[in-house]
Amino acid sequence: MILLNGKEFAFVPGQTILELAQANGIEIPTLCHDERIEPYGACGLCVCEVRMGQAPARLMRACATKTADGMVIETQSARVERSRRFVLDMLLSDHTGDCIAPCSLACPGGTDCQKYAALIACGEYRKAAETMKDVIPIPASIGRICPHPCEKKCRRALVEAPVSLAALKAFGADMDLKENPFVPECKPDTGKRVAVIGGGPAGLTAAYHLRRRGHEVHIYDKMPKLGGMLRYGIPEYRLPKAVLDKEIALIGDIGVQMHPNTTLGTDVTLENLREGFDAVVVATGAWISSKMRVQGEDLDGVFGGIDFLRAAALGDPPAIGKTVAVCGGGNTAMDACRTAVRLGAETVYVIYRRTRDEMPAEQLEIEEAIEEGVQFKFLTNPDEICGDDRVSSIRLQCMQLGAPDASGRRRPEPIEGRFETLPVDSVIMAIGQKTDFAGLESLEATNRGTVNADTATFKTNLDGVFAVGDVTNKGADIAIAAIGEARKAADVIDAYLDGVEIAYEKPFVCEKTVTADDLADREKRDRAVMPVLPPEERKHTFAEMALGFDEETAKKEASRCLECGCLDYAQCKLIRYARQYKADPAPYAGEKSARQKDDSHAVILRDGAKCILCGLCVRACDQLEHLSAIGLAGRGFTTEVGAAYRLPLGTSCCNGCGKCVEVCPTGALYKKTEGCKNVAVDRK
């Protein structure tokens, strides 16, 4: 008999510890073992504490140690776990690769951009939409309006320009919406009920993901229709509401129940929602325009940025006159100034206290606003809004740039005594948003006046009440940030409903640094330009300005993707174990091996930088295929796997059978997909 983790087991003579454990449902991790191949013992991950008789327990490799009568084995002791973590720390300290593409890491929602781009390149639009909807329930909408942090990290920029990931998202989602769009399956009903307050990006996302997990979800929203700021803050010419309507309707199709025109504090209260539901998600956003605290702010003809945009969206824009000043440099300011143009204002100023380079708004938006005739008054700051009852002019303090501030941007400083006055009919203040706390009084607030929610558990001070999106912590952010939070919160809330407490933890990933030199051999291919309505035409219409990619353009654009993310991420045992054992290679950071990529073979792609030298490929080639096309070369840290004489694999006797790919525990070996882009299998 053998004592395995404190329990007695019978063993078969000749059986290894690993085999005995597997036969009894006990998992022992290994990176270098495959049951069809002779034990090798390279990785050392399968070590277990083994005691025989009176001798002290030793760490033995389970893959190679034969069982013997009287053995006492521990497969998960602290000593074992420490040794395994050490092995993983070491391997990761010499592992060069990107588990996840930089675009995807940059996306606050973690959207798998590489995958949907690959699917679009292959013409698989429905699957592309499915990939997007793994995170974003409303991709056609988000693709149109997202400031796309993904593109800012796209490595294609090192070749010529980033891939148009946002536009591709809109394209792929639009294609799917055309007929019989993708609707996710929901798990069987759990009997649990969740109330979501607020039907904006955060609320819709939380509802969508919780419903998919089988919970009954109700969204309460004070506005006549759902969509939140996407509907009432983003102008029609950027996001046609018909698109948003279709996507929201699909959320309704999976069973999310929507209750518009329901105001918190009057129609429902947090308290009675808490009583009636198993969990409550607060996602009410930030709907109050910030004040500038300048004289004349309360005059007629002075509007808050989002108030103005909301009125316009509701079809009841205020009278703004012929000359309008918009204060602020963000995207809301751009939306406001361009909406003003479309409402018939003849002269529209943007008042911004720094220069164009410091503007937080998208450069393209600034460009388009200029095309539409908007005049930018850089280095000016509103000093006073003048007029008797109504605005008649605005006095601007002239500014200059001083030393950089905490944000790294140069601090604007007033030039003493220099002012400029512009005669205006109205002023729109698009300088920020605040939380409306009405109905949320029982929740703990931050000193910014937002709801205080834990950033990892999304919990508020009230049990069962979670909060996500603009209403929380740092306040207003971009839509995808709210979506990302809601997506993560859905996991936490789902567990909560199941009686388990979890917290979101940023998963460990390997990342590498790539420079333009590394990509110098890539063929330069221009980024697709989004066709738009000409300025003269669009100035007079709220019709969507962007005309969208045609199929050919989209496919071509998607194929520009460099496929930075590891194609084997989903199957990679190294990353799985790294997370399981909480590996942290940082203290051991040092030189990494110089092993290179070998793309010389027709079907097999070898990335030496991801190789962990487990030797499985070499042994599979020898023992399973009887070919020995590859072997080990070099010694110690510089050891590498390759064909004889270190020649390219493509020139070797490799027959492309792919057995090596099959056994590779990491993404060091990949069998190329024929024709189109490589599509990694699902990340989960």
Added chain:
Amino acid sequence: MLKIMVGQGSCGVSAGAGKVYDALQSAVEERKIDASLSVTGCIGMCFLEPIVDIYTDDRLTRLVRVQPKDVPAIADYLQTGDDASVASLKIAAQDSAFLEKQTRIALRNCGVIDPESLADAVAHRGYDALRKAVTEMTPEQVIDVIKVSGLAGRGGAGFPTWFKWNAARQSEGSPKYLICNADEGDPGAFMDRAVIEGDPHALIEGMLIGAYAIGADEAIVYVRAEYPLAIKRLEKAIADAKAAGYIGEHIFGTDFSCGFRIKAGAGAFVCGEETALIESLEGQRGMPRLKPPFPAQSGYWHKPSNINNVETFANVAWIINNGGEAFAAMGTDDSKGTKVFALTGKIKRGGLVEIPMGKTLRDVVFDIGGGMRADKAFKGVQLGGPSGGCVPSELIDTVIDYKKLSATGAIMGSGGMVIMDESTCMVRMAKFFLEFTTKESCGKCVACRIGTKRLLEILTRICDGDGREGDIELLEDLCARIKENALCGLGQTAPNPVLTTIRYFRDEYEAHIRDKRCPAGECTALVRFSIDPDKCRGCSLCSRKCPVGAISGDVGKPFTIDGEACIRCGQCAEVCKFGAVRKG
């Protein structure tokens, strides 16, 4: 008749013994001196090479550091018998002590016989023991004698030799192989080389006895290719022994037959690990196998195999001739017989030392080795090469015995003994050994391949003055993990130099990390040169010698060194006649 022997081990050859031999040969021929001239192996006193031994009937005259220009004087002496002409060449009494204080068993014939002469070996009891074993003893009796002797593996691990022989004998399977591990790779170790170069027949005889004991059909010497002279002499010895019938079919007319061959390694240190050695013998990449199965069950070509080290075999014939008890009479309870050490480093008299177990390190370092060169302070001794550890000066009275040495954190090892004085930086020493193991790791297991690399990186940054708080603890933890997880002895022991130097010289590590100071003054990045204004006479010599013009001043007044410009070559300190240049 006069007998002249010129020491021509690798040490002698590199000191110029070949030229001395040629000159002697010419002189003997020209002057028609009635003397036989031959070579011999390493006498052990490598620091005195080239050595010429002149035997008359009753005495030995040993001449040291002989150069070809000394040959006429030697010839005069040979002709006249008046040793006045060679007085300056004669070995000093204190140097003679180097040999006199030793007990030579494994090295019994080294430096005594002509290694290229079978007759000379036979004249010194060569193959007597083999004859006795195969004609008078059963294999079991041979194993029994070895058991009584207490002989343990001299390669480093110290495993009882009889046990391995017995396991291989008992093991099912045929054929069986007897293998000699002559892949001596520890930096500073040359015991095995000296045995093969000096007395190859002792090795052959010991192996044949072992082969008889386990029932092997073939004996193979796996010798590193970096030992060409050893290979050459061994090849000749094998050929001679074959011709004489000691190797081959029906040895001494018995049923015992055994083949014998050499396999030269390809320069990988890890092939000293027995399973990697077997892989290499089979023509595979030299990487360790998983143990168990042990070679006694499944070794070369997966047949029962026994592997011992050169020195182990070199003791065998003596034990058979003299009895196991005679061998066991030497040493301690735990460790029997003698052990050969290669003494190197900052020692006055370096060379080969064979002493009975139970002597102390002090006996070796001070009595035999004569203490430190230039009478600097003794700091420690590194035993067992890269797998071993450092024993500090305060433990100099440690008894040489497997258990006692292990207790210090070092190991007996194969016999490398590197002596360090106060000018040796212990962090740097650890780094040196890690550089070695990192390069020599086979790359198979993670713990060794990456673990030693990370150890080396941390040691390097400490020596470069970039050490961080917590680095010592990080090193200790890494060492523990590597020892526990590495696949073979190379990796399991690679952390030892780091662990022992931390254990005994932690303050030196701390000085590097916290004070950015190398107490031994060896880490250039941490050394600062300055001029003591009280001692400087302003002679300007240092300033003129400085290769980068970093020293300035007015003649007659104290000079100063520009620390930024200084490249720390140390020339200023060397040339200063007043000891005014401070290093630290």
